[in-house]
Amino acid sequence: MARINFTTGRLAAFACPADKAQAFIWDAGVTGLGVRATPRGAPSYIFQREFQGKSPRITIGAVADWSISHARERAREMQRDIDQGRDPRLVKAERQAEDTATRAAAKAAELTVGEVWKLYLEDRRPLWGVRHHDDHLRLAKGGGEKATRGTRGRGVTIPGPLHSLMSLRLTDVTASVVEAWAAKEAKTRPSSARLALRCFKAFLNWCAEQDDYKGQVQPVNPAKTRRTREALGKASAKSDVLLKEQLAAWFDAVRSLSNPVMSAYLQMLLLTGARRTEVLDLTWKDVDTRWKSLTIRDKVEGERKIPLTPHVAELIASLPRLSENPYVFASATAKDGRISDPRAGMQAACAVAKIEGLTPHGLRRSFKSLTEWLEIPAGVVAQIMGHKPSATAEKHYTVRPLDLLRIHHERIEAWVLEQAGIEFKFDEQSEKAADTSH
Template identity: 60%
Template structure:
């Protein structure tokens, strides 16, 4: 191969003939240094040498980006590696791999809690119920939206307890950081903070098992420390439930609520013993008028069928069909009612019944059945509690008609104690 001394004019003048796929010019100064050109591309420096008896060619770089002396120095470096018995191609691959690994490590190091949180939610959402999904969104919201209530006088919504952690790098979510967060949040909103702590604890467990994030988070879950747990305190056991003698005042106050949908919802809540969210989630398609059943979307079993008792059916039958929801909102076109607890609080205040929550109505159903000595398994099946014994779990099967026998008796007794006239309405079973 003819060689010439590389100069800038020779480099700039070098072209590949149009009738050839590529053309080379070789340097007489640096062994193995060449300039390669194609008809359509720009010239680039290459190095050609012999490694272990085989020709190898390595691209150095564009002629525009490399000065002649620098290209010559690079060619000499590559030849020196071959003389030392090293493969420049493998060294280049190793360097690129190391560079890519470093870039990936830096990228992971820079991942924020929010970025990992969104990946976590996306992966886990198919396994969660809607209420659990809503908790993850509610506790991380930024706040600052205009609102008229529940804002502690600020006029805008408050940020969720987890929001301050979202913008931290994931690697900085350490035990001291979580402990400081728990100490602060535990002083102002301990109930919400305890739920938030359970969510962040589960999230960090997921991160430790995820290949992309396991290198960033500590091996031991930083949320599982005694200090953070103690800072949030223990939840008090709820004891709110209606007494038998409070039923007349409660029914009178709830029946007087101006919104009939809310009034019917609260009475249904008490007479079914279901969870507040389960009753709000009822749709018209969940009513089985043929077999007098009510399909409840259950957080334990997915769904359960309970009796559609006469009085509850009369309440539901009187409601307007605004949308697919049984307890539909007046203001929102395709939504169920929201925040019925406010109307309930006012009704309880009028009835002089203190501190009775919506979940307290579910607790009331269970407590009031004690007066009737209804089998515990029956009440648990109606309410959607997990069976507590092997025989109950595997050997006891109660069909809907057997549940109805007990449930209608419970409803009739509660209405009688509340001075409500039990409905005589019976839906025929065809």
């Protein structure tokens, strides 16, 4: 092979003839260093020397990207590898792998909490309910959207409790950062911050289990410190509940509401003991009038069936069915197609009834409390409400069919309406059977 001393001018003038597939020139300064050109491709530095009876050709890089001195130095490194019995091709592959790992580590170190949070939600979504997923979105939301209510006069929504953490690098989330966040959030919204902390703690645990992110989080979950827990405090037990003697006033006020959908909704909350969103999400296909049952979307078990009691059935039958709207408690103006916030209706009714502090969830608590007057079996009440069984016998040995639940549930409804002074016809056989079974 003829060898020439590489210069910038000579390399710039070198080109592959059009009638050849490739052409080479070789450097006189470093043995094995050459330049390869093709009719279409840009010239590249190569290194070619004998190793273990073969002459492997290794590309160094484009002439446009490498200076002559750097190409010569890389060729000398490859020659040293051969002299030490190392295959320069393997050495090159190892270096490329190391470079890739280094770049990946550098990129991972720049990942923000918000970027990984989105991946976390995407990964966990198949295992979560809609409400749980929506909670995570809401907690990290940026705010600033126009709103007509719930903004305390600001006119725009405020950022979620976790939003301030989303811009941080994952590597910068330390115990002191989370403690400072907790201290700030505790001043204005401790309840939301406690939920946010639980979600964020689970997120960091997930990160620690992922190969891509475990090197970016602290060895000990920074959201689990004592100071963080103390800053947010403990949630106080809620005790808002309807008393037996308040039923008449409450029902009178609720049944007098100008919105019949809201009126029916609030009554159904009390008479079924279901969760607020479980009733809101009820669709017409969940109402089985033939077998007198309701299918409730349950956050614990996925779904459960409860009896469609007579008064609840009458309330549902009185509601209008909007075309192409699947929801029982539909709203033509609401974004989701159904009533979204029952608190205003609840507060208006309670103001008329002169009952203070009662919330929509308090109606679920009231259902459980009022059943004590009838000495309904605790397992029956738990099954209707969608609570997990608390005893071994309940978990593994007691199976109650819907008809058995119906006997007790209709008895509960009849008694509540009786206390409220509402006249309604019930199946007397069901009440007699309930007395016998109890």
